[in-house]
Amino acid sequence: MHDDDEVSVPYDMLGSRFVTPLFAAVTGWTTQIVSSADVVHVDSVALASLPLPFSSRTFANPLYIASNVTGFASHDYTDSCNAFHVYDAGLAAPILGQDPQIKLMVYEPGYAFANEAPVYFPDEQSVYFCSDAGGTLGRSNISFNNVVFRVNLTSVLAKLDNGTSTSFKMDVETVAIDSGGVQMTNGATNYQDSLLLINSGRGAEYPPTLALVDRETATAKVMLNNAAGKHFNALNDVVVHPKSGAIFFTDAWYGQTQGFRPYVDLPLAVWRFEPESGLLTALTDPSIIAVPNGLAFSPDGTKLYVTDTGPIYNGTVQPTPSRAASIYQFDVQTDAATGFQRVGAKSVFAWPETGVADGIKTDTAGNVYVGTADGVSVYTPMGQPIFKAFMPQSGAVNLVFAEHGRLIVTAQERLFIIQLNSSITGPPIWDYPL
């Protein structure tokens, strides 16, 4: 912990710079700029010993305010409580920059339109993402597919800067993908010029797939839809190795727990797929990760991070907090002669303070950004907590860097932009060797 005097981060208490949300319900909802965000210091020493008596916080309860800030009851958790909670001021300052912000870009109450699969394409300055597959606010189920959307950042950010309202109807464009192989999309990444989607599948007829979508035509080509003739369970998230171009992805079981997929007799696993050779390799099994979810590489590709959503193992019953909810780190091993890869040593990288960790990304310096039940937690490459973008009303499902310090966050009924120091960005995406 550094002294406050050493850094230029403004330490305001929550409340001093709140902008009152102004919502206008006309046709659907429109959203006006909701909050800039304060930066508050976490007093870890004081928090280490809470005043007695106190009740233990429950699994998903976001009410733990890891800062000096007090006085917020649960009903106060509006979007204007969003703030940066800083654990290490010296580490946070260069990432946050002079004027860090958490802004609501689009809000559509009652529809989890922005759940997963955020991908940014610099040539379009647009972000793609998908609606919830099978959740209560997803408007999708065994009979109805979820939807892939696109938002033009240039246009939406101009509106936010201008104080002009945004809305789901006006600012979120449906990407009508031409393939039955794209059912219940849950993850995505850039793949050269194309959009690589990972899909959970729907019912017994549409298996989970990896599909490559041409952005011009919105036509999809299915690259993978089975493991030696077996359906995957419910494919979840995908990333491409920065050096080999191999596709690493996770298979979870949320299709089954949410009632839109049958159980298939494959262990939940992290997999690796070489599109050119067709080689498919299992990298983990449930003895290594219970329910693999989000995944990301360090910028040099030597480390793989995987979030484990082990406690959420059955959509019909309460989470089991004793099961693993770690963010794991693996060494990535590469055979110098063949380029074949597997994962080696595993260790616990971090533990999410609230709920489970979901989507995960790294910046060019190797810092790790993770979506959790109460916001985006940021760690050094060693796993030391730097700060949390505290978003208690929505949490953060998944996230992606756009350029110029912009971090786009999908949070179910909300799409956010977190503005960091403009030098912060994700690793380059155009240099896959294929």
Ligand SMILES: *[C@@H]1O[C@H](CO)[C@@H](O)[C@H](O)[C@H]1NC(C)=O
């Ligand atoms: C947090 O609490 C500590 C100890 O009471 C105090 O020194 C510090 O100034 C407080 N920080 C803020 C941002 O109020």
Ligand SMILES: *[C@@H]1O[C@H](CO)[C@@H](O)[C@H](O)[C@H]1NC(C)=O
């Ligand atoms: C923002 O990043 C630049 C480039 O790394 C750095 O020079 C600058 O000091 C950072 N801003 C703050 C406020 O630390």
Ligand SMILES: *[C@@H]1O[C@H](CO)[C@@H](O)[C@H](O)[C@H]1NC(C)=O
């Ligand atoms: C399935 O989703 C559709 C579209 O949102 C909805 O109209 C329908 O009621 C849902 N069916 C069930 C059984 O939930």
Ligand SMILES: *[C@@H]1O[C@H](CO)[C@@H](O)[C@H](O)[C@H]1NC(C)=O
């Ligand atoms: C995004 O919006 C801007 C400003 O309205 C427009 O100039 C640009 O063509 C749009 N980009 C795409 C890919 O539609």
Ligand SMILES: *[C@@H]1O[C@H](CO)[C@@H](O)[C@H](O)[C@H]1NC(C)=O
């Ligand atoms: C900016 O606001 C003005 C006045 O409300 C409006 O006429 C204009 O269309 C807005 N521009 C954008 C890009 O939203």
Ligand SMILES: *[C@@H]1O[C@H](CO)[C@@H](O)[C@H](O)[C@H]1NC(C)=O
């Ligand atoms: C989930 O819970 C239900 C109800 O308790 C039970 O019938 C089902 O077998 C459970 N499924 C799994 C995968 O644990």
